[in-house]
Amino acid sequence: MIAALVDTQYQDLILDIQEYLGWLQNHALPLWTHKGLDDQGAAYERLLANGEADLNCDRRVRVQARQMFVFAAAQKNHWINNGMQLVSGLDSYVHNHAKTHNSAIFAHILDKDNQVINQSHDLYDVAFFLLAYAWRYHVFNDLKALDYANKLLQQIDTDLKGQAGGWQEGSYSHQYRRQNPHMHLFEAFLTLYSVTKDAKWLAKAGEIFSLFESTFFDNKQQVLLEFFNQDWSYTDDLKGQIIEPGHMFEWVWLLRQYSLLTGTPVDNYCHVLYHKGLNYGLDKSCNLIFDQVGLNGTTLKQTKRCWPMTEWLKAALTQATYAKQSDTHEYAKDAQVALSSLTRHFLVATCSGSYIDQYGEGNQVISDLAPSSTLYHLTMAGLEAQRFIKGKSDVF
Template sequence: MTGSHALENEFSLLRQWLFEQALPLWSTAAVDLRSGGFFEWLTEEGAPVEEPRRARVTGRQIYSFAIAERLGWDGPTRDLVRHGLVSLEGFIGTNGFVVPLKTVDGTVLRHDFDLYDHAFVLFGLAAAVGTGEQCVRLEALAEQLRGRIQAHFAHPVAGFQEGPRGSVVLKANPHMHMLEAALAWEAISDDPAWGALADEIAELCLEKLIDPKTGALREFFDHDWNLIDEAPGDLVEPGHQFEWAWLLKRWGLSRNRPDAFRAADRLIWVGESFGICRERGLAFNELNGDLSIRIGTSRLWPQTERIKAHVISYATAVSEQAAETSALLAVESIRALRRYFDYPLRGGWHEYIDVEGRPIRNNTRTSSLYHIICAISEVADLIDTGNARRQHRQVARAASF
């Protein structure tokens, strides 16, 4: 069986699980109809766990149900998106910035500026507009929020700082999700500022976030965007090698930037060469700056990012051999992800697998639905639109580099 046929088979299994098990669970048990928003966890019995609510999870759930609608699930997706929007707007404080964390009754637990949460609010708003929901009002809200972030927290070089200069380390991860949000808005908005923001962050990644010695994407930086070489600041996350690679290839394809593809391919190589446990077939959680293993357990989300990196590599491959290799790695990654679905609650998932390959029993986490459905959506985009036509079109464009 060829890699493309195996990929289609794996997608069929993923889609069936998503439609028949996951979405029926998360569209009901994790939706708080009394207080609004979404529960952060479910127990193994399907009961909601009452914990403070994060803005980022609300944005992720809006995206998840918007994508579920696009994938063809026949559940009440539009009602769920609207339910999420009511909650999401409640996270925007009187100063116009996002409150990262609140109690169920609305008491603010954190007042600090968190770029990560702002990114997911923007991302969730884009997903809602993508369904045709309140387009004019929500786009204006997103533009206002973006403007406030840029006016108050722009770094003098590029990107953003989350506190006074020199008071906090600079972080790659929230910038990755700001890039994701900017690309989402660029696809549906006529405002050129979204594309400019995407360009700024992608260029920052290429110039500052990648260690020139190893080709790995690093996580933490000093106030001038210099690498931090001492532990624990020298962190490398295999999942983020794949996730940044996926974003850089999306951005590079739209800008005709072969350097972005080269950097992305190097990130994927780092992830595959140093970030995968070959015995378990799973991505590690963390590496050190020298690419040795720091934490050998395996969370769910890096497996989803590995899928996305190999799917876009398959779609943009410049040769049949490269396409086949990427397809087979995508299949391997999907099979790794499906191991997490062997959970006591139908439609739930384990969050961790230990170094012996055993799931670590715990409640099931709402926020991981975003990772899972995003990966499934990437495979669906490749297959449902006709992988041969898409591959031919994108290979031709990639070859023009």
């Protein structure tokens, strides 16, 4: 996709993207940097419908890492001007309250009074701290964050490396292994390579790409599977039937990033994941994405959350950029539908800058609480949308 093509053919989409970026900068980020942080600078788990923090729920430590990413990315794109201060507060909080036994991995969950209630080391958490460290290094030249990333990699390779490739879910007992934490590790490794050019990060991303090809992507069904046995074999229970269309879209975007960095052909994977995700996952009555479907395309959950919409938008935009030129227009049309539906259904919270989390079977709101963690998805979508309208083809 060259800039001239974007400028001349997609004016309506560009206007919608600009409006979305304005919402991020002028409404979402002011709300979440004001109401979403406590007096220590730590992120609350979620906001209530009135825009006030929920003071009575536990705090997942990964949310602190996600907000580190958000504020660093926002600083990089001039959406805020105090990103370093905000990231510093989050970093101080996790070191003061979530540190465990001199480990590079933080505790999993704190209670509302900032006391550790789950000391487990969790791979999903690790992935988001690695992503946060990458962006801190990228934006602020934070050498301490890069050191954290190196130590974190060393520890998961020592403590959590799993059989038959990949890593274990965490330090706790688990019946299944999942693609989801590995998908986010893939994202973090690609980002770390992009900002450091240290080949070890790309090698780690390559390990996960190999898992994607051999295990996560079911060549027979042409879908992304979620749950596996300990040896990565397919599980024949209900868990093995679950497909999340939002994750299929997420992989489309990630595979395009991997291809940009390595030259690896990913067109076929991206085409199949994208179109199967839409064919199985799209509720055409409202243009929202079902949370879960089955291997045969039946809907397992009639609910529809906010975050899969951001992943559909990212996937459509990256496909419009890198797929066959003859398909560009259709992907751009999909991106406009995804963004319009995201805006119309989810960015309509009572409090400006907040969002609806989930709709139910009858397309009624069933959760008007706004998880802080969703801001990561909304920000990532903003970054990809901004790249699209600028006609850029680099990872950042």
